[in-house]
Amino acid sequence: MHRSWPNNRLSRRLLVTSTAAALLATTAVAGPATAGSQVDTAVEWYDVTAAAIDTGTRPQVTSSRAWAISWLAAARALRHAPGVRAYQDAALASAVHTGLSALVPENTAALDAALATTLARIPAGTARDRGIAAGRAEASTLLAQRADDGLDPASVNPPFPTPTPAPGIWQPTPPTFTTGQQAGNRFATPFLLDRADRYRPDPPPALGSARYLADLAEVRVYGGADSTARTQAQTDTATFWLGSSLVLYTGVLRAALAQSRKPAAWRAQLVALFHVALVDTQIATSDAKYAYLRWRPVTGIQAGDDPTWTPLHTTPAHPDYPSGHNTYSGAAEQVLTALVGPRARQPFTITSPSQPGATRTYDRWRPLTDENVDARIWSGIHTRSADEVGVDLGRRVAAHALRNAHLLLG
Incomplete structure (x- = not known):
């Protein structure tokens, strides 16, 4: 089982980018699909x-x-x-x-x-x-x-028996105490991964370790419902990125598509490979979450010396490690960077269903990932380890999809 990044990350990134570029080069010879008022x-x-x-x-x-x-x-x-x-x-x-x-x-x-x-x-x-x-x-x-x-929905969300309570082991979280969701993803058939655990990350920090204690302390201070350390800007970031990653990134991918001057075939491949990579990423995420069954911050904090602590936002009903929002953002960034480049042709603006009326404008893909890492901590629902490992997992699964895209596209 592949457990760690290769030492030469730059070489790997160049390999992914060049492979993707070669794959799409055959359709990158004509102008864009639009002309004038068409x-x-x-x-x-x-x-x-x-x-x-x-x-x-x-x-x-x-x-x-x-x-x-x-x-x-x-x-x-x-x-x-x-x-x-x-x-x-x-x-x-x-x-x-x-x-x-x-x-x-x-x-x-x-x-x-x-x-x-x-x-x-x-x-x-x-x-x-x-x-x-x-x-x-x-x-x-x-x-x-x-x-x-x-x-399908039934296969994605089969009944999941709650594990026996033990230190570090995931348990349903307040206020709804819903049983584990998306546990079936790990058994689904990926588009390009040969198996769900191909890039399963190393285990989360050991209970009582310095990293674990630092992770939990950070969430406790900045992610609490009544936190006095969290700024309004941090609260806004947490709220903006709270909703479905698919919905939030729909506007991001649309900007890349609309701004592209490539022909229709290339642009269709961009949308297709983005979502192929994200399906495989969500399968890999479920595999890791339910392999490690790490408890959520609210459970760990309440089990310690703060039994009344509550997070800013309601904790989703599945394990902490790794963060699904961040596997999604890592994969999305990887695909867009490899196929489009590190930045958009023009600044683009997106909205959020979890913060109606708010907008955010970007011209690069990386800041969205960085905001997702912090947002889940400030929401009080993920540890920084879960977020950072999630980004790495998403990038690796997406890179795998791009290297093997020819198996789907011919």
Whole structure:
């Protein structure tokens, strides 16, 4: 089992970047999909996808799977006829429509209407017909291949027996004391990982160790509901990044897509590989969480000398180590850095469902990761060790996905 980063991280990063660049180079010879006032079909269907996938009714990884399948089908279909706009637009829209119609059937009517809008502006003819057929065929093939992959809601959240109470061992947390969630992710079929524990990190700091005591003390001081050490800016950061990582990063990936000057095939691959990497990351995260079953800070602090301590935000119902928010941010940063570069072409602004009305503007991907690390501590729901190890795990799984992307894209 691979337990540690290689010594030469720069070489590894260059390898990942060069591998990804070589993979996408074959489609990076034409201009962007838009010209003048023409509709950008990739962005159009990105927004259709975001609207169709209701993240409030499905586990996050199930929603990530819907993104991955639909856009991977589009990426495969767009490998053909790269210079024919009618084919490209029809193939992209038809692939995503077919995938989403199967995976979120309750939104079929809206998806049908979106497809009709797209197809109505594409000139009738052989190119459009071929594009429609290719998109449908690629999506149907992928849907069949990913059937019974263990990422449906029931498989993701099977009944999980609460472990026998013991020092350091995860227990349901207040106020709801919900049983362990997302325990089934670790048994799902990844897209590119050969096994869920391929990059499982080393165990968390030992109870009573200097690192463990420092971790818990930091959360106790800065993450408490009544903390006097936490500043308003830190509280705002914790609240902004509290919600679903999938929702929070939807605007980030959209900015990378909309700002790209690459052709449609490359842009579809960007969206597809982002979500393929994130599905595999969430599987690896579940593996590590339920392998180590490390208790949450609220449990450790209350078991010590502060039984009335409560966190700023409600603790999610699964173990502490590693932090899922930070495996997500680490993987997202890795994909965007390798395929787009370390910064966006232009500053972009995102919103947060957990802090309505607030916006944050960035021009690089790394600050989002850094904020996620601190945010979970200031929320009182993760230790710094869980956050930092989470970032590393996400980066490593994403790097694996990029190195092996040719197995999915051809």
